[in-house]
Amino acid sequence: MDIEQAFGIVIKKYRLERSMSQEKLAFGSDLDRTFISLLERGKRKPTINTLFSISNVLEVKPYKIVKNSKRCRESFAEKIKFKLTAY
Amino acid sequence: MDIEQAFGIVIKKYRLERSMSQEKLAFGSDLDRTFISLLERGKRKPTINTLFSISNVLEVKPYKIVKNSKRCRESFAEKIKFKLTAY
DNA sequence: ATGTAGACTGTGGTCGACG
């Protein structure tokens, strides 16, 4: 799994925890709604500025999003490895 | 001070601490040397993928670079404020 | 409220060359 996919999963998780719509997130972070959609599905790689403005709206510190993205990415790799060696 | 400037200062600090040249950093992170130069002077905004590959070469966790960038950015703002009110 | 698609603009990132 690559970084942008992990990033998308993480921000989607935070967004849903705050029961916020993509539209609200887009408006608050001054980005386009369709772009948020692309980000959450790992179709685009955000710049660090995008990271900061999104994290601001979600009220999470940017470094936590990065940390969780890395963790998400690696735990996914482990799951694959596990599945492959399970039987 | 904006994010990309703080980012540039931080990665330059890490690079010099490891007494590594821009060229080595560029080679290791599979980026162009001139682009590293632009980044360190805050002329370009890196994507999170660029953040990850650079942090990998510098052997710093990506979230630490982000955390320090934010801190650098805010402490700079405080210094300006201090200077303005000092006399 | 979200995914997708297409057309578009700006800028992230490359590359060669010079001081």
Add this chain to the structure above:
DNA sequence: ACGTCGACCACAGTCTACA
């Protein structure tokens, strides 16, 4: 070893529209 310049290309990010 680094800053800079100019040309270039790929993609971040916008916008309209439809399901």
